[in-house]
Amino acid sequence: MNHDNLLAPYAARSAASRGRKHEEPYKDSRPVFERDRDRIIHCAAFRRLEYKTQVFVNHEGDYYRTRLTHSLEVAQIGRGIARRLHLNEDLVEALALAHDLGHTPFGHTGEVVLNRLMADHGGFEHNRQSLRIVELLEERYPGFDGLNLAWETREGIIKHSSQYDHPGHPEDDDFEPHQRPTLEAQIIDLADEIAYNNHDIDDGLKAGYITLDELAALEIWQDMSALVSRKYPHLRGERQAYQTISHLIGHLIDDLVQTTTENLKAYHIDNLEAVRSHPDYLVRLSGETARKNKQLKAFLYRQLYRHYKVERMRIKAERFVTLLFTSYKENPTLLPRKLQQRFDEHGKERVICDYIAGMTDRSALDEYKRLYEPYERV
Template sequence: MLKSGLAPYACDPAASRGRRYPEAAAPTRTEFQRDRDRIVHSTAFRRLVYKTQVFLNHEGDLFRTRLTHSLEVAQLGRSIARSLALNEDLVEAIALAHDLGHTPFGHAGQDVLNTCMADYGGFEHNLQSLRTVDTLEERYPQYDGLNLSFETREGILKHCSRANAEKIEAAAPISVGMAADGRGDVGRRFLDRTQPSLEAQLCNLADEIAYNAHDIDDGVRSGLITLEQLQEVPLFDGFRRQALAEYPALAGRRVLFESIRRMLSNQVYDVIDATRAAIKAAAPQSVDEARQCAPLLCFSADMRAQSQVLKQFLMKNLYRHPQVIEQTVQAKTVVHELFAAYMAAPGEMAQGFAGRARAAQEAADVARAVADYIAGMTDRFAAREHERLTGRKILG
């Protein structure tokens, strides 16, 4: 362990690779705590409260949103990080920022924007999350974006095509810890085929654990799936049976909650044990050595197989449920027609985005301004804008 209580392969904020625009250290906070605070105070973070996870915003007040999902990922991530002596603050910062680039209406909105942007470089929410913290937030006089640390930005960029990674590297400023030291910016690992930090790997797993659990909860709450159907899923049903054996009188939603609680705990302990074994076998002695290894944050083989069965169940019975599909089709129509309307009349966008479109020299730059504007919308604002521009009310 380091003096800070961190493992030698954990990210130490005192050894951060720095920010795109160098800043003096904060007197009372580490670099990763500072990142977390900037994310929480950002406009994009507040918008997550009205962005779809599975169920659209108008369908109910108690369903998860991107904001509550992000908070659950942060909680799970911190719990696991503490047991593995990884940096909790960095895990929390990545978890809170990982969905900042999500469009309204969840993956339906992303899919439509990607289709609309096919001739202009495409659209991908992970890349948009990075774009949000690097460019689109406007909070500081010295620079665009939030100027987060390399390590937080690295964790935000979960996926990236080679073409986009090359663009990121080409655009990287010569600053502390990036092009100046020859290691490159956050796109470099996709070109070198190395791994992100263990904290970033942890956030990916915490994301999966969180959405599988809360989608069961929301699915049952919505009435689209039932406890009886969930008996098809060994990972869930084993804990349901366990709960009922211990509490025979348990009934109603308490059965659901107790089963999910036990499933979550079991998955967390499984990740901790499997990861400890993987780290012991690989024996990395530094953050950079851990990046050169195969992914070290992992489920056991048995838990990975059981988790896959659960994901297949949710895909079949919840995400492809006719009611969800119907809402998805309507949401796609809203986003597609918004894109077309703004491309035809960019002045209908908010002032800053309309100004970008007016100043654009290429159609691709106009399209990117439109995509940025739509991606930043909440569900309800997108629905209102669509109604304003088309005269038709589709959602809500």
């Protein structure tokens, strides 16, 4: 069955993809974006997300989300939205699973530090690093570097935007920077936000860094908590909190689908080119829900992301990443010989940056111990 025939007229279609950089002989007839999704799942960078920080560093406990579990939650939310809007679920899932491939160890702290250290060498931004991974750094296939993903998938990676991302670099020119991406790519921005806001509430409560009493001051939490109390009047404690989080995710998805559907109708969007040429993103939350969601984000920033224990780890992580980068730069023979051989082509600093960005929290800490603790085996 041709799944493209079941999609809305403004959806991205595998059959209409702009294709890949390199021609390949395929062993089967999977659609373009399904193949991209599978390649992302099997690449080394995706596996390393298991040990990369979301908010809590990996060794702080087995319960807390990592970049990998976050990516799976984004994929789950994104697929649900795409299904209801009759968009291409394969492309949404591929983008959800790829959107954090370029993240450093120690979360956004690692990104900030590498960007500072690379200021004179092109900087660092994790969307660009994700694209660099799928276009160059993965080494799995004969005849080309990278994963040779479809143009639309790579476009969605570089145009992903959240409150932390800063797209807009010269290498973006290959992906029509003045055009909107597909609706499938637009979904990822908000699916990402819905996922991390809600799982950070869960993780923050579990860690004891935020409390239910503090959440009770937020309008959106009040709304969902009241709804849960009406449905389950005898529910208390953790179960009540879990159900409130679950209903909050459902509410945000419902609002997004309804608002996006209204936008598509209001602006007479009936094909993909109309999506691309529209002056703004069409996938949105309603004004009232966006306002309440902004309150939640501000609360999490203030109470969780700047909690003194999170700050302590942030300061330590800055030191780890800075010392590793400086040591490799001043003593490049510390690096594996294969990496040293790439200096002439890519530049010493960029090779070092790629190496550190690819580390997990665990491997970065192990490397720190090997380099700086005298009794640690090298």
